[in-house]
Amino acid sequence: MRETPTWRIPIGIIGLFIGLIIYAVVIARYAPGLIGSWPALAQTLVYLFLGVVWLLPLKRFLIWMETGKWGAGPER
Numbered sequence: 001m002r003e004t005p006t007w008r009i010p011i012g013i014i015g016l017f018i019g020l021i022i023y024a025v026v027i028a029r030y031a032p033g034l035i036g037s038w039p040a041l042a043q044t045l046v047y048l049f050l051g052v053v054w055l056l057p058l059k060r061f062l063i064w065m066e067t068g069k070w071g072a073g074p075e076r
Contacts, residue, residue, distance in 0.1 A: 002066075006068075008064065008065050008066075008068060009065050009066075012061065012062075012064065012065035013065075016058075016061065020054065023054055027050050031046070031047070031050065
């Protein structure tokens with residue numbers, strides 16, 4: 001367990017927040033124009049997918065915030 005503070009956690013939280021805002025604005029700006037005429041069920045599936053897909057890189061990002069490395073890597 002870490003005993004001293006690190007700059008990666010506050011910077012990581014700010015970066016995550018800014019990244020999510022940018023992602024949300026891009027989705028809100030362009031998705032309705034692309035899928036607005038689709039049936040409601042298809043739109044729901046697309047928005048559900050887009051609402052979950054941002055979680056995929058989150059594990060590596062959280063590992064970086066804690067350890068400074070981009071992957072878990074081999075244990076030593």
